[in-house]
Amino acid sequence: SQQxxxxxxxxxxxxxxxxxxxxxxxxxxxxxxxxxxxxxxxxVHLILIRSNEREKHSGRLxxxxxxxxxxxxLLITASRAADTASYFCAISGNTPLVFGKGTRLSVIA
Amino acid sequence: DTAVSQTPKYLVTQMGxxxxxxxxxxxxxxxxxxxxxxxxxxxxxxxxxNNKELIINETxxxxxxxxxxxxxxxNLHINSLELGDSAVYFxxxxxxxxxxGELFFGxxxxxxxx
Numbered sequence: 001s002q003q004x005x006x007x008x009x010x011x012x013x014x015x016x017x018x019x020x021x022x023x024x025x026x027x028x029x030x031x032x033x034x035x036x037x038x039x040x041x042x043x044v045h046l047i048l049i050r051s052n053e054r055e056k057h058s059g060r061l062x063x064x065x066x067x068x069x070x071x072x073x074l075l076i077t078a079s080r081a082a083d084t085a086s087y088f089c090a091i092s093g094n095t096p097l098v099f100g101k102g103t104r105l106s107v108i109a
Numbered sequence: 110d111t112a113v114s115q116t117p118k119y120l121v122t123q124m125g126x127x128x129x130x131x132x133x134x135x136x137x138x139x140x141x142x143x144x145x146x147x148x149x150x151x152x153x154x155x156x157x158x159n160n161k162e163l164i165i166n167e168t169x170x171x172x173x174x175x176x177x178x179x180x181x182x183x184n185l186h187i188n189s190l191e192l193g194d195s196a197v198y199f200x201x202x203x204x205x206x207x208x209x210g211e212l213f214f215g216x217x218x219x220x221x222x223x
Contacts, residue, residue, distance in 0.1 A: 030209045042113075042199060042214035043152075086150060092209050096142055096165055099152040 004032070004072075004089040004100035012106040019076040021103040023089030024069075030092040032065055032072050037086045037102070046074075046087075081109040112136050115200050115215035122190060123223055129186045130218045132200030138213070140164075140206045141183040143175060144199040146217070152199070158183050159206045187220075195222045 004025045013019050023032065031050045035043040049056045049065045049072065056063045062075040076083055084107045090097040113134045122128055134141060142165075143155040157165035161177040172188045187194060200215040 033211065035212075037150075040217075042216045043201075043212070044214070045211045048211060088152065090212075096154045096157045097212055098154070099144075101149065101151050104150075 003098045004091045006087070006089055006100045006103045008103060009101070010104045010106070012108065013079055015079060015081055015107055015109050017079055019079050019083070019105055019107070021074045021087050021105070023072045023074070023100060025072075025089075025091050026070060027091070027093055029067070032063075033090040033092060033097065034061075034063060034072075034074050035088045035090060035099070037088065039085070043088065076105075079105075079107045081107050083107045113200055113202055113213050113215040115198075115218050117218060118216065119219050119221075121221045121223065124190055124192060126190050127186070127188045128190060128220070129184055130198055130200075130220075131182070131184045132215060133182050134200075134202040134213070135181065136202055136204070136213060137181075138202040138204050139180055140203045141177065141180075142201045142203075142212070143183065143185050144201060144214075146197045146199060148196070155198075156183075156185075164206070190220075190222045192222050195220055 004023045007022045033048045034046045037043045060077045065072045086102040088102045090099045115132045140159045146152045156175045158177045174186045177183045197217045197219045201212040203210045
């Protein structure tokens with residue numbers, strides 16, 4: 001299946017710490033995207049990394065992609081309480097984006 | 110201005126009823142989608158439309174019928190609602206029809222079937 005799988009399912013950290021979430025997949029990809037979902041809201045696109053890229057930054061976000069291991073990681077540095085949300089990886093291949101089940105991040109002030 | 114808007118945000122109804130959810134996007138995108146998110150937060154594609162034409166129809170019961178009157182609108186009609194239809198339904202759009210671009214999501218429509 002093309003679905004990505006995030007790990008861990010849930011993560012709880014203190015404000016100021018870094019949060020790392022991982023995504024593994026099984027098929028070849030065009031790109032991999034990360035989305036954020038606040039409770040009761042829609043998903044918001046965070047960052048897209050193409051299959052020929054290895055690392056990408058956007059503000060406090062850092063995404064890596066290892067196509068040989070079929071895995072990606074999302075690092076949020078210096079986390080804030082407002083970062084509390086669910087984070088999803090989405091695989092772009094031959095079909096519309098396929099989402100994983102997400103990592104629930106709780107940042108405690 | 111809301112980019113992708115869905116109505117209603119909440120819908121509570123009895124089993125067997127028929128209901129519709131409307132979606133509109135003002136981004137000028139050609140491709141629109143319906144996703145279903147279950148209680149475990151799993152997000153699954155249901156339909157994909159490109160310029161009013163059905164592109165993807167995943168294994169969704171034929172009680173679900175999408176309708177796209179124009180490329181800015183994609184409505185979802187559900188007949189004979191069942192308990193298992195309870196979920197949050199998300200509309201989304203993208204500029205890219207090649208399944209590579211970023212998706213813009215609506216805020217979701219939470220359907221509860223009693």
